[in-house]
Amino acid sequence: MAAATGTLSIDLAAVRSNWLMVRQALGKSPAAVIKADAYGLGAKVLGNTLYRQGCRDFFFATLPEAQAARSYLPHDSNLFILGGVPYGAERECINGRLVPVLSSVQAIERWGAICDEADVVSPSAVKIDTGMTRLGISLEEWVALMERPGLLQACHPAMFMSHLACADEADHPMNREQLARFTGVARAAKARFPRSRCSLANSAGIFLGSDWHFDLARPGACLYGFDPHWGQQPHMAPVVTLELPILQIRELTQSSSVGYGATACLPAGRRLAVAAGGYADGLNRTIGREGGYGYLSGQRVPVVGRISMDTTVFDITGAELPIRGPAKIQVLGASLTVAEISHRTGALGYEVLTSLAGRYEREYLNRDG
């Protein structure tokens, strides 16, 4: 059957190898951050693939994401909710054995009270803000909490964590500042709760060095093939390939403007391909608004004019069309990586990946069971 939409191929062997590379760098198993449906690549398949490699800690953004995972990940997986537990949903969290990340003193009090009331020991993670100024209790609140050990005890903290603001800039002074603050937090936390784990690093944080590793690293991006420090070692294996089927090929018999706004004009003799996939499929992020290109049979083909909602036009003059099978233009893959696109367009690699959730047919390569 001819695919009417693009095909997003996800190489599970590459995901496995990236996770193992991170494990090697850490000397212990990292978690896997599979929020936002594993950055658009499919949390169920990727979560299970990584479980089979030995991963047991999985991070989600929301309660529904983690609840869904309770039904598809094996029983002994630890499922964390980065956004915490919504008011009134505490029992659901407890019943699902989901671990909320508590980011305010009120959230800590509330989780403690609910656990007391339900007479359960349901672990939580406590997040401390060491400089990101997003989620987390402030250092002043942390110091005050240390004076009230009963309150912390009541919320059964199994993890103390923080998040780096500038880890993708290896030389940014913020990295050391946050490290120093979190080291203090971790020391105090371990003294009170010796069995708790401490966690600071995301993907980029892992490659800052072992000081940043603590007990558990929380990579997302690098598992999905996005190099945290582009152009430097280490290189993650590319995971995603995106190919757009060609809907129509046209030869220009006279000079013509192409697309909305008639922003591009090409002379007679050029050969154009209209490919399926447009900005509704996230291609303004993937291809970029200017200077975008793809590959047809290994040859670079530039985008012409503006990307439409459902289609994108490429100048394929001189490129060979496959003799057999449908012609497809690759816009993401081993020779056009997420990091390269991000470098060229200024879109974050995260935006490129999460914008892939559109109308693509997903295909998983190299399944392991």
Ligand SMILES: *Cc1c(COP(=O)(O)O)cnc(C)c1O
């Ligand atoms: C998303 C997220 C991560 C993963 O970050 P990557 O840069 O994708 O590795 C880790 N920790 C927290 C708190 C996050 O929100």
